[in-house]
Amino acid sequence: MKIYNDKNKVIIDGLKDFEPKHIFECGQCFRWTKENDDSYTIVAFGKILNVKKEENTIYFNNTNIYDFENIWHNYFDLDRDYSRIKEILRKKDNYLDEAVKFGYGIRILNQDPWETIISFIISANNRIPMIKKAIDNLSTYYGEEIGEFNGKKYYSFPTIEKMNSLSVEEIEKASTGYRATYIKDTSYIVFSKQINIYNLKNVDTNMCKSHLMMFPGVGPKVADCIMLFSMQKYDVFPVDVWVQRVMKEFYLNEDMSLPKIRQYGIEKFKELSGFAQQYLFYYARELGIGTSSRRRS
DNA sequence: AGACAGGTAGTGA
DNA sequence: TCACTACCTGTC
Known part of the structure; x- marks a missing residue:
């Protein structure tokens, strides 16, 4: 694997087990746009990143080596050996073998707990395009403008403080539906630090889950997703x-x-x-x- | 028009 | 525990 630091981009040759389509379309993340050239533009941690794969080369556009090492390296879980994980799973049975071969480039992203909690509250009983739209609306209305890429403006996800300051009606305007009250009440619990969401990853999975389920709108499935996608808990099996x-x-x-x-x-x-x-x-x-x-x- | 969607909360046994 | 139901919103 070779990393090249180019102007406004980082290029990696020979990065295994990495397929942008698999990573973004496997249901773990809602903040991405598929571009005309089949690349994916995403917003995370207040930054805009464009990812494009060509043959054996991955282009991380609109970034630099500093952000790559400090944000994206961990975001894409690059220290984990997915080849080994896939090997173990494929040996389980023929079904797993098929499924793993099909989604060979999946990686589990390390996302921000706050954004993940709100995103998966919105995901309950909802379709992916609607979930994406609601999160996009929340960011556009109540986040900060962070820049422009490919002629489109992008906004950061609303902060805990900002979300807590909003009324239920304002949250509803983002097409969140009846989940607006869940978001409002959850934001207050996070804001007032009744539960410290950034410490939760340090307690065991069962304890972590029972704390997450104290948030309104967070049931067993949503809690599993939050733990898996933002708290490095891999001994969970979200069932939707x-x-x-x-x-x-x-x-x-x-x-x-x-x-x-x-x-x-x-x-x-x-x-x-x-x-x-x-x-x-x-x-x-x-x-x-x-x-x-x-x-x- | 009516069903349905990547669940949860509320209710009642 | 378990069964049952309402529920925003947008699309088919």
């Missing part, structure tokens, strides 16, 4: 409708309850549960597993 479908298709009988499926996943995949879930989710959703109509490829 797609994971439910794929698990029933591959492993289980029809009448197994959500908590049982979650438990089954954790027992089967152990400390790699979160990774397994991502490969299975991406596979199920892209292929429309368990539904009558197959989705676009």
Whole structure:
């Protein structure tokens, strides 16, 4: 693997297990735009980054080596050996083998806990385009303008202080629907430090989860997602409708309850549960597993 | 028009 | 524990 520091960009040759489409379209992140050249523009930690893959080369555009090392290296989880994880999972059974081969370039991002908590509260009983829209609206209305890329202005995610200062009506304006009150009340709990969300990653998974579920709008599934995508908890197995479908298709009988499926996943995949879930989710959703109509490829 | 979507909270057994 | 239901919003 070779890193080149170019003007306003960082280029990496030979970075394995890295496919922008897989990373951004596997349901873990909502703040990305797919550009006409198939690159992805994302906003995280108050910065705009454009990622493009060509052959064996990844272009990290609109950034510099300083931000790359301080922000994006960790954001993309570059210190983790995904080849080894994939190898272990593929040996489990033929289904995992297929799913891992399909989503070969998935990496689990290390996102900001605050933004992840609010984003996944919005995700409950909601569709991805709507979730993206609501988060984008919140940022445009109540975040800070952080720059322009490809002729489009970008805004940072609203701070804890800002979100706490908003009325329910103002939050509703961003198309958050009935989740606006959840967001309002959660923001206050975070703002008043009744729960320190930046310390939660340091307690064990069960404790972490029970704390997260004190937030209104955060149930078992949303808590699992928050832990997996922003708190480096990988012994979780978030079960949404797609994971439910794929698990029933591959492993289980029809009448197994959500908590049982979650438990089954954790027992089967152990400390790699979160990774397994991502490969299975991406596979199920892209292929429309368990539904009558197959989705676009 | 009515169902449905990447769940949660509230209620009642 | 478990079953059941309402729920913003936008699209099919």
